[in-house]
Amino acid sequence: MQDPYGALVALVLFDQKITSLKQEIIHLKNSLEKASFERALAAEQLYRARAMYADAIKRQDALDLDLKSCMQELARITGLLDVAASSKEAAALTRERDLAAKRCASLEEEIERVWEALSELEERRDSEKIADEKANILFDSVSRDLNVTIQQKKDVLNSLYTKRAEYTTVIPIGLLVPYERIHERIVNPYVPLCDDFCSGCGSSVSRVDCAAVAKHVLVPCQNCCRVLYDPSVVAGDVCS
Numbered sequence: 408m409q410d411p412y413g414a415l416v417a418l419v420l421f422d423q424k425i426t427s428l429k430q431e432i433i434h435l436k437n438s439l440e441k442a443s444f445e446r447a448l449a450a451e452q453l454y455r456a457r458a459m460y461a462d463a464i465k466r467q468d469a470l471d472l473d474l475k476s477c478m479q480e481l482a483r484i485t486g487l488l489d490v491a492a493s494s495k496e497a498a499a500l501t502r503e504r505d506l507a508a509k510r511c512a513s514l515e516e517e518i519e520r521v522w523e524a525l526s527e528l529e530e531r532r533d534s535e536k537i538a539d540e541k542a543n544i545l546f547d548s549v550s551r552d553l554n555v556t557i558q559q560k561k562d563v564l565n566s567l568y569t570k571r572a573e574y575t576t577v578i579p580i581g582l583l584v585p586y587e588r589i590h591e592r593i594v595n596p597y598v599p600l601c602d603d604f605c606s607g608c609g610s611s612v613s614r615v616d617c618a619a620v621a622k623h624v625l626v627p628c629q630n631c632c633r634v635l636y637d638p639s640v641v642a643g644d645v646c647s
């Protein structure tokens with residue numbers, strides 16, 4: 408049977424495996440969220456490009472109507488001018504006609520500008536549509552892969568949680584309870600003493616404490632308060 412100290416250290420290492428697996432799952436979920444955000448962003452940009460194009464079409468239609476009525480007004484004034492009864496009336500109508508002609512010319516210029524903008528907006532809308540389609544395809548593929556990987560890791564995590572009891576049952580209560588209590592609050596609360604340094608914070612550990620750790624006494628690091636353990640009880644190098 409494994410000695411209690413070695414069993415506790417084995418549990419510490421087992422819990423590190425659980426912690427790193429949980430971190431991997433969090434990282435994968437973050438990647439999934441990022442992919443989802445990028446897909447939503449592409450959809451939003453397409454929506455905006457479509458709205459801007461639709462607004463430009465409306466503006467163009469309104470300007471076309473204005474120009475049509477302006478041309479009609481110009482024709483009406485020109486008709487009146489042809490039959491003006493006096494030079495005074497002709498002068499007034501000439502001023503009106505000039506104003507109407509100026510307005511028509513200004514509308515034509517505005518229509519030209521909107522037409523040019525429309526062509527750019529149409530191109531932008533089409534390119535956003537392609538970008539949106541690509542984002543959807545990418546998201547479908549990435550999310551499918553990520554969801555599969557996340558589920559696989561969750562399954563492994565659940566099996567580790569089940570297996571954890573095998574480690575805890577062989578540890579005396581006096582060693583287990585203090586560890587469990589601190590383990591609930593702090594990630595990796597027990598760390599190996601490596602070459603007389605705390606591997607949690609990198610601080611130098613006193614000779615007295617190093618000697619105690621070598622005798623398998625659980626002493627806290629004076630700097631970070633993590634509990635130090637003797638790595639020589641572990642198979643493999645935990646200090647690298």
Ligand SMILES: [Zn+2]
Pocket residue numbers: 605606607608609610628629630631632633
């Ligand atoms: Zn420390």
